[in-house]
Amino acid sequence: MTRVSVIGCGNMGGALVEGLSRADAYDVTAIDLDDAALESVADFAAETTTDIGVTRETPLVVVAVKPDAVPAVLDDLDLRGDQTLVTVAAGVPRAFVAERTDARVVRVMPNLAAANGNMAAAAVEEGSTDEVRDLLDAVGEFVEVEESEMDVATAVNGSGPAFAFHLIDAVKQAGVEGGLDPEQAEVLAAQTFKGAAETVLRDGRSVDELVDAVCSPNGTTIEGMEVLWESDADDAVEDAVSAAAERSRELAEDYDE
Template identity: 75%
Template sequence: MTTVSVVGCGNMGGALVAGLAMTDDYDVTAIDLDPDALAAVADDADRTTDDIAAAREADIVVLAVKPKAVDAVLEDLDLRGDQSLVTIAAGVPRAYVADRTDATVVRIMPNLAAESGDMAAAATETGITDEVREMLDAVGEFAEIDEDHMDISTAVNGSGPAFAFYLIDAVKQAGIDGGLDPEQAETLAAQTFKGAAETVLNDERSVSELIDAVCSPNGTTIEGMEVLWDSDADQAVIEAVAAAEERSRELSTQFQDE
């Protein structure tokens, strides 16, 4: 069984704890100074503690703290050379962390769907080990990327869930406007997006080909697609991703200058 310590049990750290708890392959220690954060993950973690020294006993340590807390945590995090340190601190370069620990460091950008085993994550090609690959596989899908692409990954799969929630809510509202009650509309909208995503992942056809497959001539779907094709909806989404990417670059500047 692989032992994992998650340092920082906020939204993302907590999601990883919950996702790993769904498997029988991981023994998880949750570490945080905030008793409320530990209480929130107590049902999923094998143990909780405010003692960061516990991380030294883990095979994999996940650094799930805010960027501004990275320096302070690394000062107290005394790891061995045979451990893997997985950092998810947005904007903090892998090398910045690697210079401050003996552990092998890999930088990842996951998302909150780790909680249900549906995470999308990017991981740096440098520093990743088979043990870390197996852990990421346990909570979703991941892609190994050059770290130069981490800012766009942060925007696509890190910020992307919020953009998807926004679109789901729009489709839900259309259902409500058409007479469905809110619960019915939310179920249908959310499950439709979930099913569409699964189709994209599992079907060999391109997204454009899948759209064509749903759009029967003179049917209902193509009428709706004509509205979208005539709008700037796609450009608005592209601009939202670009804005998130730019913010990721801004966050990393303070660490790159050191």
């Protein structure tokens, strides 16, 4: 069992604690000053504590606090050169963290699906280690990118779940308007998105080819796709990703040396 400390047990930190516990290869210590946050992950952590000093005993330390709390956490950490610090705070450059710790630093942007093993994550290639790759593999899928690409990666996979939730709800509501029971409509919409995502990941065809595969000539799907193709739906999604990426860049400006 690999020992991991997770500092910050809010939404993202809590998702990592839960996902790693399900992977059965990690002994997780959850650290937070908020007793309610610790209680929320108590069933998934081997230990919960308010004492950040326990990080000295774990080879992997994950900082999953809000960006503006990162400097204070780094001031309290006292890590060795043989430890690895994984930072998941949006907009916080790897160099900012590396200058404030002796540990190896890996910058990662995961998402909430880590809780159920379906996370999508982007990791900065510089500084990445096999132990961090194994950790990410344990809770989902990841890609390695250049640091300059992390703002847009944060928007795509970090903010992306909220965009997907919104679209799932839109499809659900359309089903409800058509007469489906709300719970049934939600199951159908959510499972359809889940299945479509798995198909994109596992099928060798491109997205355009998959769309064609569903669209029979003169069938129902092509009628719906014509509406989407003639709408501004694509532009709206691109604008949402761009807005999230720009906010990530703005956050990074707070850490300019």
